[in-house]
Amino acid sequence: MKILIINPPHLSIGSRMAKEHLPPLGLLSIAGPLIDAGHEVKLLDADYYFLKNSQVVSQIITHEPDAIMLGHSGSTSAQPIINDITNAVRIIDPRIKIIIGGVFPTYHWQQILEQNPQIDYIVCGEGEEITLNLITALAKGGCLENTKGLAFKLNGVPIKTAPAENIKNLDAFRVAWELMDGYNYTYWGKRKAVVIQFSRGCPYPCTYCGQSLFWKKWRHRDPQLLADEIEMLHKKYGVEVINFADENPSSNPKAWRQFLEALIAKKMKLILVGSIRADNIVRDAEFLHLYKQAGFERFLLGIENYDEVVLERIKKAGTVSKDKQAIQLLREHGILSMATYVVGFGEERTRDFYNSLRQLLSYDPDQVQLLYVTPHKWTPYFEDVKDKEIILTDQRKWDYKHQVMATKYLQPWIVIIYVKLIEIIMQTRPSALKRLFFHKEARLRSAMRWYTRIGRRVWFWELYQFFFVTKLTKEKITMTEFWVQ
Structure with missing residues (x-):
């Protein structure tokens, strides 16, 4: 066909x-x-x-x-x-x-x-x-x-029809990389890049995330075969940047270490970026040097919230102490940290945004990304918020960067002002500026400048979109009512 x-x-x-x-x-x-x-x-x-x-x-x-x-x-x-x-x-x-x-x-x-x-x-x-x-x-x-x-x-x-079983062997089906011909895919400052998966799924039960439900079981690629595939991409297509799509590639520390060692043995000049759990960084403290040698430049860490009660409710299974320790360990090994923080898990008041800022400042990550909670109907978290009102009915903008749910104590325009204030304070604080301009590694300075340039444009664009383009509904529509329309 x-x-x-x-x-x-x-x-x-x-x-x-x-x-x-x-x-x-x-x-x-x-x-x-x-x-x-x-x-x-x-x-x-x-x-x-x-x-x-x-x-x-x-x-x-x-x-x-x-x-x-x-x-x-x-x-x-x-x-x-x-x-x-x-x-x-x-x-x-x-x-x-x-x-x-x-x-x-x-x-x-x-x-x-x-x-x-x-x-x-x-x-x-x-x-x-x-x-x-x-x-x-x-x-x-x-x-x-x-x-x-x-x-x-x-x-x-x-x-x-009856549900299909999980693919047991992730190496059984190849990726059609040849279809990239004609497209100049880039990332990390116009460098040729691809997305890779070492694993699928996640063993953690975070209620707001559908990874464990969709993929059902955590599985990983053969470490050596994936290293060979990356080598092919580097030599044949000139790929320099590998962006890992995994929610948590290091769930199996033995297999993950084997992959890092196999990649290091190739002696390629690569830039690797991805997401990982903070507690796994702490767990792997003794071989974090392999992360660096393999080429990792940045990890996204899902901090999510400052309140331990909220973290327990959404089953994040993380702790403030390990979050801080992970960021410090990454810094000691020359790897950037990006802390993601989600607004909307609690009924935030002004003091909650203040406490969120204080926590982020104490973490001292290299970069931050603030997102808005976006409940999906198939996740357990949906049951907690199904009767809450939504303010955005344009499904095309349900992308974590737009406010979806109404907040009880604060108007949407106040929420976005607080979010933008936190972002600008975090990115312009002295320690962040010092690393941006004087980090000992030139490649990390370049990476931070690239992200800062994009972030600056996004910062203004999101404010413009919110106040002049995005239309928030004035009707009272609950989450459940929205999905049964």
């Missing part, structure tokens, strides 16, 4: 301001098995060019595919865009099979199929094997009711 995989244009502030893009790993992962099975697959990365919906539709029709597949890593906020594109495609060419996938469609399959008759199939869960089985069945005219992990309409009624 002739298949076009599509990364739809997205409204994320970060990707627009940075003017840099990473390849859509999920779509490339699905494409690999299809190509190996003999199908003709091409990539249309509409997000890379930030194409208008009409331009995306035009290119789809020009390609004349038998099937199109759409998905985006920000699947909640991307879904309305996918709905609009696929509806236009169906009107122009009813022959094309329309397939979508991702976290949001996996859990909202019934709602999507009921409201969007143009969508033929939804891949629910890990896509590689399910998509291959779907395309094989379509090509052969097989029965889809026996194909696991699908949602579609049968006699006009949305149904979901």
